[in-house]
Each structure stands twice: as structure tokens, then as C-alpha cells.
Amino acid sequence: MTTATNSASGSYLYGVTSPSPSASAVAPGIDQSLADRLAEIVGARRVLYRPSELVSYTADALPSYRKEPGLAVFPGTRDELVAIVRELADRHIPFVPRGAGTGLSGGALAEGVVLIGLNRLSRIVSVDPENCLAVVEPGVVNVALSRAVAAHGLHYAPDPSSQAACTIGGNVAENAGGPHCLKYGVTTNHIVALTVVLPDGEVVKLGSPAGEHEGYDLVGAFVGSEGCFGIALDITVRLSRNPEAVRTLLADFMSLDSAARAVSAIVATGIISAALEMIDQATIRAVESSIYAAGYPTDAAAALLIEVDGATAGIERDVATIEALCMSNGARTVRIARDEADRVRLWQGRKKAFGAMGRVSSHLVVQDAVVPRTKLPDVLAELHRIGQENRVRICNVFHAGDGNLHPNIAYDAADADETARVHVAMGQIMRACVSAGGTITGEHGVGLDKLAYMDLIFSPDSLATMCALREVFDPERRSNPGKVVPLHACKEWHMAPHTRHAAR
């Protein structure tokens, strides 16, 4: 960013006395002329460039990465967004789309490039209760959609723990999950169509809201592309019926192992729990000493938070079956939420667990990995060993029903030695999960944080194939540059061995 001028069109920059401290990192082309042009599109107030203004946009919910955008712009309408993307395309300037910034992989960080904030595009365009569809703009907050359709007896099923703040656009980019995706599926199972502005400014429609769709599953490819394929202008989601009845159980165990065995036993019955969450002792204690105290027994080694929902008829049978399986696998007690208030309180402890951990230490790093369900006991034991070896305390609060672990470590970032040990432990955790047949992220995305682990699970050819797919949507790789697939993996595609001596 250059220093201020007081030209007629750029008067909003008046008063700037020094260039941005990160001027050296700002991408080429992000200059006064761009700021002026973007201000013409969205108004001067919606273009930020001062370091003091940009500081809110230098991180997401993962504190270990900070990157300062060169400029941030906040369109208020779809037309403004398209105009911005086209302007950036004309100038070949990279950009990063950002929703609410609640991501946990550094995916929405912009290093010296343009950050496009989508939180003002928060209109619910239409609700079609009979066909169970809604069309929303990308900045609609997840829980706001469920509230808006509640009167029709419907809700939007994916419910990431950040649902009070995160946006549907961000959920689409990350293919977000949540506790209830065990039964209802993740974001990709609930998106039927998208209107997308491609990085070159072209607006395309993907999928079809009406019935079936033939051809490549471009919606499936776009969902979870972490902002690398373009920006959704509107999103057609499938709405789910609110269950007639919900039952929430809390079972506490004297060992992690018995809790993990109970999980397997429940899954094997054919009862599809709406949620099946495990909370270990360290997390229970952090929650119980915080304002989110949920009445979890603090002397238990682990607790399972189990929810079943659906029709009233038959639900008590499922509750009884689950209760019996918990007891026969070593549960000490099983408590069933008495009423809605009790149920909300039990969930509050789970959903705010990471917030409660914040009381323990200044920093918290949350990992996200998935292992086959049957490997949970072994992997949990291995995580314990990794914690001891590195003298860090690994806490576990996670989606046990689908093997989606969220090991987290509270630490003091000012302590360089402890920070280093945390990083070593995190790497070991990732490798342990991959060795068990798992994956490096179940719902948080790759972003920046998991780039280094992509080689653990994908061959160079698989990574190059992903790069090649991205280049169909974004040949210049300008949309969310440097995320998801490590750059070194993207170079070889055009020289793939068989294409060189191809017959035609």
C-alpha cells in the first residue's frame, strides 16, 4: 500500500502518515489505483488498508498463524462481489474469500493479497418449505438459517461447534461437519446447487435444485475446495425436518478404553445416533471449572454424550438399548437429560469445551484427524504416550461416533520450549492417526495448517491431480493461493510421463 494522497477519488486515504509496516509483503498490484477502484465499487468505508484496520483479519480461530492482507474489501451485494472479482481478474491479483473467520486451519488468511470479506452478504434469498430447500447468500450465519426456517419445522443439519458465528459460505468452502453429521451427513450432503463466481469473473451455476442432475458432480467438487475454486454467490441447501423427539444421554466411564468400546457397541446395533461424542477427564475438569459447567462428573476418565432423535415412537427403546450397552461396557452411571434445559446444558459443555480450555492456558491448539472407529482405543493410548514423551497435556473432546479426533493442547506461547514441544507432539499425533489408517483432517480443512501433512496420505500423482482440477476452476491459482495442496506438488502435472509420448 502506498502512502496517502488526497486526490478526489482517493480522499478516504487522507491522513495516512506512513506506509503499511508489512508493505514489503504486499503482492504486486495492490496499490492506490486498486484501492480507488474497489472504493468505487463498494464505497470507501468498505475498503480497509491500514494495519490497525487489518489487524482483525490477520488470523482465524487457529492462533498459530498470522498473515496480514494487503487490503480487505467487503462487498454488500452480489453485484459488488462479482465486480470486485472481475477487477482483480483484470489485474491478475490473488485474493482470499473469508466468512466469519472461525476456521481452524488458517484457510482464510491472506498473506499480502486481497481479502474479500463475505459477512455482509447475509441475505436468506428464499425458503421453500414444501421442497425442503433454501437459497442463501454466503455470509448467512449457520444458526440464523435454522432459526429462520424453524417455523416450518425445518432446520439446516450441519452444525459445526462455531455455528453461532460461522457462515454457510465458509461451511461450503470447508465441507464443515459438526456433532450431528454422524447421522445427517456433512455439508456436501446438504448442498444441492450453487451459483459461483469463478476467479476470472465468470458466473456459473453448478448442480440443480430441481430433482436429479446429470453430468459431473461440480457441486461435490466445489464443496470443500477451501476457497480455491471461486466464491459462492448463492447456495441452495437442503433443509431437514426437525425431529419429533430428542433424547440426550451422558454416560461416564472409569477408562477411555471402556468408553471407546461402548462407542463401537452402539454403532454396531444399527441405531444411528444423532451424535456420539467423547469427552476426556482433562476436558471435563476444564469445562466444570468454567462458566459452561454442565454437571459432568469430574472424577470420570471419560464421558460419552449421546443423542438419539427422530420419531417419538420407538425412541425410548433405542435409549434403553444404548443405556444397557454403556453399562455392559463399564459405564459407572448413565444420565438422561430430563428436559430441554438440561439437554442444552449438557451440550453447552461439549460445544464450549475449547472455550473452557482457554482458561487453562493462554494458547490452545486443536488438532483434527480421523481414524477408523475400531482403532480408537489404540490411538487414544498412543496419544497419551505422545503427551508424556513431549511433556504436554493432550486433551480429547471429539466426535467418537465417526472416529473424528480433536486432540488439543493448552500451552503458553511465550514459552518457546513448551511451544516447540507442542509442535513436535502435534506432528506425532498426525502421523499416529495416518498410521492407523486415518486422515489428517475430518472437518477443519487443510488450509495452511495441514499442508505439510498432505504428503503423508496422498501420492505426488494424487496431489498433482488435485492441482490440475483446481486449475480448471482457477488457471492462475489466484483464489486462496498457497492453500490445500503443497505448491511443490503442483508443478509436474503438465509433464506427466504418459502425455509426452502420447499418440495424439
Place this chain on the structure above:
Amino acid sequence: MTAIAHAGTGAAAEPRPTSNATAAMRERVADAIQRGVGLRIIGAGTWLGAGRPVHASESLTTSDDAGITEYVPGDLTLTARAGTSLGEIRDATTAHGQWLALDPFGSDEGTLGATVATGSAGPLRTFFGSPRDLLLGVEFVTGAGVVARGGGRVVKNVAGFDLSRLFAGSWGTLGVITEVTLRLHARPEADESIAIAIDAATGPGRVRELLRRLPFVPYACEIANEPLARLIGCGDTVTALFRMGGNAEAVRAQRAALAELGSAREVNASVWQHLRAAEPEEAIVFRLSRLPIEIDATWADAAAIAASCSGTLVHAAPSRGVVRCIIPAEPTTDTTLAAAFGATSNATRIGERLPAELWELCSKTPVADRLSAGIKKTFDPHSILNYGILGEIV
């Protein structure tokens, strides 16, 4: 667990080595590239001739590359080679009280690879979704002769761009699928089916409306027209068939709720096999689809086609808004059918097995858009894989 600490130390190491069978498939594709030969990819061969005309001088069969690679019942996931038949998977999972909840039309002789490649699903789609919803990972050989994988073997995974979903329903035009990992389900305590006679004109709409209101989703709901109901042993009227799963008490309640439509008769589970197997060889098959709320209109379109082509079998999934027409191939039907088919132009028409002139009447080439064409060119740069089956322009 001792191996864990050493795993993944070599960052460039191939995460999972390419199997001999996959390497052999890669060589076959590489050979075709070198010779400039177009390939028609074949599983069990049951769908040959079903799609649009394919520009291929040779066929590449995957059915000899069969077998379950990994099945740990407690994980409720299964990995198998693409040529594995659905029947083999059914037998292996049934032994553990589980199933792959996919019942595409046709028989269980079909291969897993073809089921995924064609995105085929049957009545169970109402509750369990289509292959895209059950697919966890896929390995394939691209038309450039490159072996790649998307997804993985666990039930939740957002690592990397979603190549798995891209391959579901891509009809073999992007790569030869060599291995697939899918989500399984545990069999429920009760799995029962009922049949209810409904009104021929307004019945489908009533069923949709009831399902929208009820606090459960049945495993399957298909409405059969008279000839189809007769064929599968459900009497002589338009019939709504429901399949309900869960604990015995829940299923009893579902049955009672559905009885609002009329008196319900218990039917044997084999009715679903009969429905899947209803289409005669060489039949013309296509689906019509609109929003669910328009199901009566879509059903009426199909009824009009049935009226002009005798023996037409029709069934509908009202909560999805989809109606499927099966027309016995007679030399005389083509022209009458073309007229009837043409009258359905405001519905999405998806061909399964059509004569050439109807393919042209069908929905526009589904991969003509810039992104789809770009994806095809990227994955199959020499245009050798099932070229033409999705109406690609030569």
C-alpha cells in the same frame, strides 16, 4: 503401536503403494494412449449399449479385477476392487449384520466400479442417498495414465479436493476406477415392507405431502403404475410401496402413520428385488424429474407416455420428485415415443437406455459447460475414455 512413531518420516514416500492390479490397469491405459485407441470401459457388461454412442475401438474390462481389499466390520467401511460384484459385497456384509445400502436397478451381478461410475442407486436412495453420499474414497487411472486417489478409508475426511464425488456419476469419462471405499450400515432390528393402493392421478402428490409431514423418512418409497404393480405381485392398481427400518416399535408406528393413505398390506421383502429386476432387456429407460411438489405433473407426463406405448412400466420416488419409465422396445414404439417424450420438455430428462434419436431430445449434453469440458480435457487429455457417453462433442 510401535510402528506409529516411525510412520511418515519420509515425506515423499508413496502413502499407499500402488497394487499390482492397479499398475496393470495403468499399463493398459498407457498402451491405449500410445496406440491412440479409444476405450469402452466395461464392468460386468450389463449396461453395454445403455449410454450414448461411445467412440471406442476396444473395450477395457474391469470385472476380472475383483475382491474385497479391506473389511473391518467394526469400522462400517469396506474397500473393494472395482470389479467386485454387489452380490459379493452383499454376502460378505450380511454375515456381519451389515449392508451396503445401495440397490441400483438391475441385478447384484453389477460391479461396484460401475455402480459408482454411473452414480446408480435404487429405492433405498430415499433414505441412504446415492453412491456420492456413501463414497469415502476412490482410486483410479486417469486418461493420462496416472494413478491417483481421492478421499480415504475413514467415514469423515476433508483432506484435499474431492476427487471421489467428481468420479461418482462421471461414467468412466475421467478415469478407470480401480478401487472404491464405501460406508456401510448396520442392519436394523426390523425391516418391513407394505403396499398401499392409491389414486392413479392424485396419489403420488398425497404420498409426497404425507412424507413431508411425517417425523420419519422411510428406507424406500416407490409408487408403481398398474402394469408394474401387477408384474411385481402387488395387484392391479397404482400402488405405493414402502420399506421401513428401525426398531420394531418404530416400524410399527411408521406403518400406522402410513395407513393414512389407505389400507396397508404387508409384502415380502423380495418385492424390491422384483422391482429392481422389472426392466426387460433392451427396454428404453429414462427418468423424468422436477421439484417434489410437482410430482403429480411429472407422474402425469409418465402416464401419458405409458398411454401411447403399451406395456410401459412406471415408478416414482415422490419425495425426490423423480419418475422412472421403462418401455419395452418394439420396432414400432420409437416414433410414438419420440412425440410423447418431446412433450416432457420442461422436466429434467435423464436417459438410462435410449435409442439415438431420443438421446438427442434428452437434456442438453451435460458436460458441455466450460468447467465440465475442462475437467474432461484435464483427466482424459487424449479423449480415449468412454468418449461420447456423456454427449461430449467430438
